[in-house]
Amino acid sequence: MQTPQNRAPRRQQALSPRRVAVLAFDRISPFHLCVPSIALGEASAFFDVRVVAMEAGPLRTTAGFTITTEWGLELLDLADVVIVPTWRDVHEVVPEPVLRALRAAHARGAVLVGLCLGAFVLAQAGLLDARQATTHWAYAAELERRYPAVQVDASVLYVQDGTVLTSAGTAAALDCCLHLLRSTAGAGAANHAARMLVLAPHRHGGQAQFIECAVPPLQARSERMGQLLDALLADLDQTPSLDALAQQLHMSRRTFSRQFRAATGMALGPWLAQQRLGRAQQLLERTDASMESIAAQCGLGSAQNLRLQFRKVLGLTPQQWRRQFRG
DSSP states (O other): OOOTTTBOOOOOSSOOOEEEEEEEOTTBOHHHHHHHIIIIIITOSSEEEEEEESSSSSEEBTTSOEEOOSBOGGGGGTOSEEEEOOOSOTTSOOOHHHHHHHHHHHHTTOEEEEOTTHHHHHHHTTTTTTSEEOOOGGGHHHHHHHOTTSEEOTTSSEEEETTEEEEOSTHHHHHHHHHHHHHHHOHHHHHHHHHHTTOOSSOSSOGGGGOOOOOOOGGGSOHHHHHHHHHHHHTTTOOOOHHHHHHHTTOOHHHHHHHHHHHHSSOHHHHHHHHHHHHHHHHHHHOOOOHHHHHHHHTOOSHHHHHHHHHHHHSSOHHHHHHHHOO
16 A cells, blocks of 8 residues: 555656756755755756746855855746755745746646745645645644644654655755655665765654653643642653542542643643653663663553554664664
8 A cells, every 4th residue: 555655756767867946045044955956966867956046146045155046936847856945934925926836837747845844835835735744843733733734744754745745854854855866766876875975875763753842831730730740750650540640639530631631732641651752762862771671660561562662653663762862
C-alpha cells in the first residue's frame, strides 16, 4: 500500500537535468536559499538549479548582505520543480502573482516543494488542501490552525503527497532534497550526493525527537493543581488512579478531569506517558543507567516497554537516542 511518503512521481527515464526554480525574496535566510542549490545542483548532475526573485532586487538576507538574480517569476513557467525554501513571516500574505505562478506550475505538472516555513506559502496557494504536509515543529500547530484543510503531520522530517513535498525546518530541508534526488535519479545518485555533503543518505527517526516537551503555563494552574503536578513529576514510577487524585483535591472525577486538561492540555494518561518519555530521554542523555533501571525510574515498567515507546513516539531506539543526544 502506498503512503504519502512514497507516492512519488514516476522517475524520469532520461536523466537529463531537470529545471529547478528556487524562490528568493527580501529578508530571506541564506542557509535555506542555498540548500536546494547545494543538494540538487552542486552535489549532483541531475538538476539545473536557478534562483528566481519574487520581488525586485537587490534582495536583503537575514545575514546582512544582499543578493541579485537575473531570473524572475516567468521562469516558473518552464521549471520542472519549484521550491519555496522558507518564508519570512507565517502571518504575512504572499503576493498574489506568486500564488498564481505556483498554482499554474502545479496545474501543468511541476513538482512543488515547500521547505520549512515554505509550507505556509503552498498552503496559501491552496496546494496543500486535502494533502499530508509538514513544517517546522514549532509552527505546525499554526499551520494546522490557519489551514484546517491541510493534514499536518509534525512528527516527520519530510512528506511527499503526489507531486507536492514539504519538510520540517533547517536540516530537514537537506533530507527532503535528497529524497527528491532519490525519487528522480535513484538511490545511487542520492547516496553519492549525501557523501559529497557528508550527510547520512537517510536519517533515523523523525521530527518528534526534536520537539520540546510542553510545560503547562503557570497561570493555567491552580495552586493545588500545580502542587499535584509537581508531586506526579517527582514520582513518575507511580501510577495513581484518576479517582485517587480527584479525591486528593476534593473534586469529583469529572471536575478533576476537566481541570487537569485545562492545566496540561491533555488527559492524565497521555500526560503521564509524555512526562515518562521525557524523563527517560533526560536519563539517557545524562547518565549511564541501564535500560531496565531507566524504565523503572520513569514508570515504564521494563526495558522492552521503554524500547516500544521510543520506537512508537520517536522512531528511534533508546540506544540510538543516547548515541545521538549524549553530550
